[in-house]
Amino acid sequence: MFKARTALVALAAVALTLTTLGSAQAQGPGGEKDREAGVSAPRNAGPAPDGTAPQTLAAPGAPGALETIQSRIAAYVEGHGTDYGFASYVDGTTGKLVLQTDAPDALVAELTDLSGASAAENAAADAIELRRSAPVDTFDRRDDSPPFYGGGGLRSGNSLCSSGYAVTNSAGTRFMVTAGHCYANGAAVTTESGANAYGTVSNRRLPTVTNEPVDMELIGGQSYAPRVFTGGVTSNTSIPIVSAGGAVVGYDDYCHSGRTTGENCGHTATSIDGQVCTQTGCKSPVIVYNGGTISQGGDSGGTFYAKNSSGAWVRGHVIAGGGGNGYVQPWTVVSSTLGVNIVTG
Template identity: 25%
Template sequence: MRSRAKILGLVGAAALGVAVVSASYVVTGSAGAAQPSTVEEFQPAMVEGVARDLRMSVDEARKTLREQEAARVVRKRLPQSLVDQSAGMWFDERTGKLTVAVTDQAAAKAARAAGAEAKVVGRGQAELDRITARVTALAAGVPGVNGHGVDVTTNDVLVRINRTKKTPVTERFVAAARALGGVRIEETDTSPVQQAGEVNPGDGWWPGSETPCSVGVGATDSAGTKYLVTAGHCTNDVNQAAYGQSGQQNRLGTVNPGGGKSINGPEGDMGLVAVTEAGWTLSAAVNTWGQPAVAVTGSKDAIVGETVCHSGNTAPNWECGRVTKLNHTMVYNNGSLTINGLTVTTACSQGGDSGGVWLSGDKAVGLHEGGINGNNCPTGDNAVFQPLNEALTKWNLTLFTGGDTQAPTAPGNARSTGTTTSSVSLAWDASTDNVGVTGYEVFNGGSLATTVTGTSATVSGLAADTSYTFTVKAKDAAGNSSAASAAVSARTQPGGGGDDEPPTTPGNLRATGVTDTTASLSWDAAVDNVGVTGYDVFNGTTLAASVAGSSATVSGLTANTTYSFTVQAKDAAGNKSKPTVALSVKTTGTTGGRTFSNDADFPIRDFQVLQSKVTSTAAGAAANPVTVKVTATHTCLQDLQITLVSPSGRWYTLQRYGDGGWQCTPFGGQRTFTVVPASGEAASGQWTLRIGDNGPGDTGVLDTWSVTV
């Protein structure tokens, strides 16, 4: 995800008067002219699109693309310490080089040594982030505010306002924002809008009977499931049918399958469609609508100043421009919807382009999100996109760049071929694949036991006289995995051979995580005269899990219930240790009523955000107000930003960073917060408490919290 924790940390440092001092910088690589890491052959659609939309010749477009590649090489060569302390960087079309904003001459010298241009500015990143934080607090609910964020090229914070919606409240906001210093107001007459075979990036797709959106990119998860990644405001309906043609024709898959795969709120605007229907495959070829397709070879984050193009379902379909700003906040629907972390460009866009892919060269950089000026396209800032890498990271996806997407067949005739007191030998018939099987994964229950390239394996480290269940999956070079084989049950032989010495008792049994239905446990390893082969975890007197390592998660528990766990070590001869001292663990949530809690401890760390979750089973609408009780310790309450996120994805601020001034006072004990929920906010589902620590040198722990809905 975007580095908001880092940004908040810099705000805290500035607010507490922590100065950013000159440092030593180590520059790696040659200081001469940077050379692009890829060949200087750019795909025709990129060259033609840049030339047309940026009003330059084809030769000038090639030169610009070549210079951008060189600037990215320079960016990789910059010392990380310099990047962290810079006030931003951008590709300067006038010089054809990367420019780095710095606050002292030592940093400027380091930037130039790496091959970049340096611009010494008056405001460092910490100061810009401090101003942004205050603008965000002031702008909440102000009529006419369209969005805001840092403009690195001018070293200030830009605020956009629709002059046709201004009120006296807006005028007071403008005066207060300007009084902060470093704030620039830009007025417009429009407000932003979220523009609403093979799966080709840029093609249209239809969510149910609604208006069309556009395909972003193809991606796969670790299980080989195929997805198209697109805009969150196109994928808000859980399990909705997705079609490749209007009129609900040619179904290609399912929108937001199972829920939890769509976001349209402060975290971003991104979502998934599972490609499930027969005959539909992924493609890395971006539809450029008349030019040869651009093959996506990877993904990257955009740089201010570079040229980018996007493909969408609405004419003229393929449009290009320059990136002008990163990490900007957009405010939609008269303030009812805020999206953070967006990238702003000068390109044009239209309704129906939503979710379409944005490219820099042959690398995907984003998913189309909306237009600052609606469907109009005046000179200046226009189209906006969601950074792609955030979506890939959030759902742990691999970008599809072409190749094999067909999984092998399941291994056949899985069988046990022999057992000992501590091992089971297995064999199976080979799987087949359209390209070729590269190996097999053997699972002991739900845990991966071993990986082999042939059609047999021996699983060792097992307990004597114990039954086990095994399955096998085939995999290919593209990472596709087959369905599991039929399960094979085998029992190890009874112990013997003279070893009658049990292992020592495992030490320091502890809980490492608790949810409504699970308890995660860990312990210190036992020792044995021959060797420990595993551990049995007991819930009371009932065997709950058998594992080979020193941790386990017990599932199937009841919310808001106390359980007693013990652990025993065992060896190959079947000897078992004495049980550990019993550990009492209470699950989160509630078995009734409307109060739900989480008692798991979470450290509150400098410049990081913790998230603690509870699942509500309460029916109906959320209470008005929703009550949140937080028990925690922390050395500086003023450094904390505390937010409640509802099951619908709405964010409710409980405590703002900087509230009460900048003199630190301890959090200490329990604090109670109340918020008024939005109309129609449901009580049931996952509620999340987020605590961000925005200052240095603090310590703290979230002990417990509850929400009454």
């Protein structure tokens, strides 16, 4: 509402300014075309398409009951945290009070007990429609929100890459790692959707930039979490990062997580001292893997890891692929080159 009011005030100010200046002063270098671009009265387009919707319904006592229950829920969440999800409203098509939650029955009964309220409010609460599921934040690996996870989609200009894993430097400042061939130092990065600022690039290391045989950079300035997206390309599931270290040749269930192919496992590490040379130079040593779905364009920077019931064990981040192989910048090289530590959680 505040933004809407601000926009209306701004438009009113523009209209007043143009009127005060007069048509001669309002005319710019473009002459009549400039003047036509000014603020004009809205065209009479008739009623809005949704202006003929039927009148909403509300059972007697339902609005008052809703206000009491919502107040109780807000107080509970403030005091106990967000272990349970809640959504509550009066359904305008049925008139009934609706509560969606995964909270246990005893807590639901406590929050919805209106026996001391008016008869109408008590009746509305007794007739509540209970839906047994938890509402969740709407986000996914291509439209992440802070704190940001590994394996999410990144964008700067027209370039898409993937996030790797959260690290800290010697001062305790937290960053997200991605591939050095993704973005230039100082580039402003957003989530793939462009909805959220992801941070600013620094510490770019690449053969064609710093003459080092590595492919890494940091993104900083926002909040980054020690988690990695799992599942498909629009998944919002994730697992925690529990450790980081070197890969083991012959292990056959490594995973990578990125915006293009999602999470894919069943990779076998065939070498930990390989070399890969691309349009951005030669990098070595790198982890070479095959098997399963190999990483593709846009997966660069995405997390490479082993996982178990505890979470993800980071081994590096994806930097190249082709010919049935994938290539990974090892974590051990990242940590020694940039002087960073993995963030776990």
